[in-house]
Structures are given as C-alpha cells and as structure tokens.
Amino acid sequence: MGVIFVQVLVSILLCINFIMIKTFSLKDTFYTNMRYMLFANTITSDCINLILTNLLLILTYFKIAISKFLCLFLVIISCLYNFVTPVTLTAMTLERFVAICLPLRHAELCTTYRALQSVLIIHCISFIPCFVFLLFVFFATFESFKQTTVCTAEMFILHSWQGDLRSALSQFYFLIMFIIIAFSYIQIMKVAKVASGENKKSTQKGLRTVLLHGFQLLLCLILLLCPFVEAAVLRIDLYLYKSLRYLNYIIFNLVPRCLNPLIYGLRDEAFLLALKQFMFCNQFNNKVKW
Secondary structure, three states: OOOHHHHHHHHHHHHHHHHHHHHHOHHHHOOOOOHHHHHHHHHHHHHHHHHHHHHHHHHHOOOOOOEHHHHHHHHHHHHHHHHHHHHHHHHHHHHHHHHHHHHHHHHHHHOOOHHHHHHHHHHHHHHHHHHHHHHHHHHHHHOOOEEEEEHHHHHHHHHOOHHHHHHHHHHHHHHHHHHHHHHHHHHHHHHHHHHHHHHHHHHHHHHHOOOHHHHHHHHHHHHHHHHHHHHHHHHOOOOHHHHHHHHHHHHHHHHHHHHHHHHHHOOOHHHHHHHHHHHOOOOOOOOOOO
C-alpha cells in the first residue's frame, strides 16, 4: 500500500514540475532572468531526482537485481541531484541578497551569461562529494562490477570510514549553505528595517523566500541522517525498517520538492500569470505587458 501511495505522490509532483518547466520554456523573458533560470534548474533537478530515487525504491521493494555497474551509475546520478537542489537554493538566496541589498549591482552581477555560468558551477560543486564516493567505491569493488544485486547506495559502503567520509562531506556542504542562507537573511532583515513602501513589501517577500529556503535546506540535511537511523532500526525489526524508509522518503525527499513550485512558482506574480495563461488558454498572449 505504501509503494502505491508513493507512486501517486511522485506522479503528481512530476506533473506539477513538468507544467512549471513548460511554462518557463514558453516565455522569452524568463530566459533572460537569473532568478527564473535558477528556478528552472531546481525544478529540472527535482524531476531527475524524483525519477531516479523512485526507480531505486521500486527496484529495492520488488528485489529486482541489476548489475553493480548500472547500480553505481544510478546511485552517482541520484547523489549528484541530491546536492544540485540545495546548492541551487543557496544560489537563489544569494540572488535575492544581491537584488535587495545591492540593487545597483544586480543588473551587472545577475546577467544571463552569469546565470548559465552559475548552473555549470552548481553542477561541478555538487559532483565533488559524488566523485569522492565514486573513487573509493570504484577501487574497492571494481572486480565485482559484473555481478548483479539489489541496488542500494549502502551496499557500496564496505567500511565504516567510507560512511563517515560520505556523511562528513555532506554535513560540511550543508553547514556552508546554512551559513550563507543565514547571512543573507540577516542582511536582508537589516534592509527591511529601513525600507519603506514598495521596497519594504519586496524586502519582506525576500525574507519569507529565504526562510523557506532555510526550511528546505533543513529537510535536506535531515535526509542525510536517515540512513543511520534506518540502519539502527533494521537491526531491530524489518517491517518497521520498511515503514520508516517510506516515511523518510516522503517527508525528507518528496516534501522539499513540493516547496519549490510554491516558493518560486505560485508566489511569483509574473510566473503565476504565465502559468494561468498556459493552463487556461493553452498559449501565451504576446500582447500581454510584462
């Protein structure tokens, strides 16, 4: 029953995200705005992550064996996009910081070219911990890659120090990201105290956005601790382990992906207008003023 519920939830989230991507692709002005480009990168990352993690969940649930080489490939790509989303959230927070605290430099720092550079840098930064994981797994289990097995990330961790290194890298990343988000929030809050009128309204909205990013990051951080809790529960009760794994997947993997369309989709007036036109008219009216 749990696996059916997860499939329904994942399908709904993928449909919402695909609608968001389609809406982004239909308006040229979104391609020239760093804010929307980073948003599109996050939604795309979420789609890839949902598809891969759900595939791994199904393979594990039905105990379908695949080659270790294919399993490692799926785990590495899943690992990459586990990091891409929170790193992109941090970049989006910095973009809000520049827009509110350094408005005169926003046009210079947040160009289309810099947005594309940022997406590339985000993927490079996100791949570093995955590359480290790949290195010690590749050399430790190279000879057994032709074997088939039920695919989980934990099966590649042969020694406790490997798990500790993986956890330390992840926690270091999220500590840095948390510091950046906290710094941005404090700086925006200072601007909010002296702002007035429309500026104050924009600043308050920026504060709420940064807070929501912080909440998403917290959920992603808790997700890193889930394997340790699950491993302890597995020693006690197998049924409880399976239930806990589904619960962790829903709360700490799916829920943060639900927030992305809300934060930068439905809360953004321009994007919401474009979304309504796409949903109800199935096309954009080029005469609409943006």
